[in-house]
Amino acid sequence: MQSLNDLRVKIDSIDAELIKLFEERMNISREIAEFKEKNGLSIYDQDREKKVIENNISHVSDELKVYVEEFVQCIMRISKKIQSKSTNVK
Numbered sequence: 488m489q490s491l492n493d494l495r496v497k498i499d500s501i502d503a504e505l506i507k508l509f510e511e512r513m514n515i516s517r518e519i520a521e522f523k524e525k526n527g528l529s530i531y532d533q534d535r536e537k538k539v540i541e542n543n544i545s546h547v548s549d550e551l552k553v554y555v556e557e558f559v560q561c562i563m564r565i566s567k568k569i570q571s572k573s574t575n576v577k
């Protein structure tokens with residue numbers, strides 16, 4: 488069994504990757520907001536959100552599906568906050 492410290496080192500490394508990807512995703516989200524602003528589209532897209540959730544839960548075990556859905560919904564909630572802060576789109 489690995490030591491607590493070894494396991495925490497692994498978690499820290501995974502967190503660093505997650506945060507880097509989170510930042511990248513939010514930068515893309517800002518670009519999408521600019522596109523939506525220019526093209527008169529609203530931030531919230533229910534069909535797209537359903538697809539994002541379905542796509543992501545399809546890759547995980549049944550046990551994790553409910554948590555992945557919660558995780559993706561949380562990411563999209565933050566994404567929408569960033570989109571509305573960075574543009575005049577609602």
Ligand SMILES: O=C(O)C(=O)C[C@]1(C(=O)O)C=C[C@@H](O)C=C1
Pocket residue numbers: 516519520530531532533535536539562563566567
């Ligand atoms: O795909 C879009 O239209 C986006 O604005 C991105 C995004 C997301 O963060 O995935 C955010 C808001 C929408 O409701 C749907 C998806």
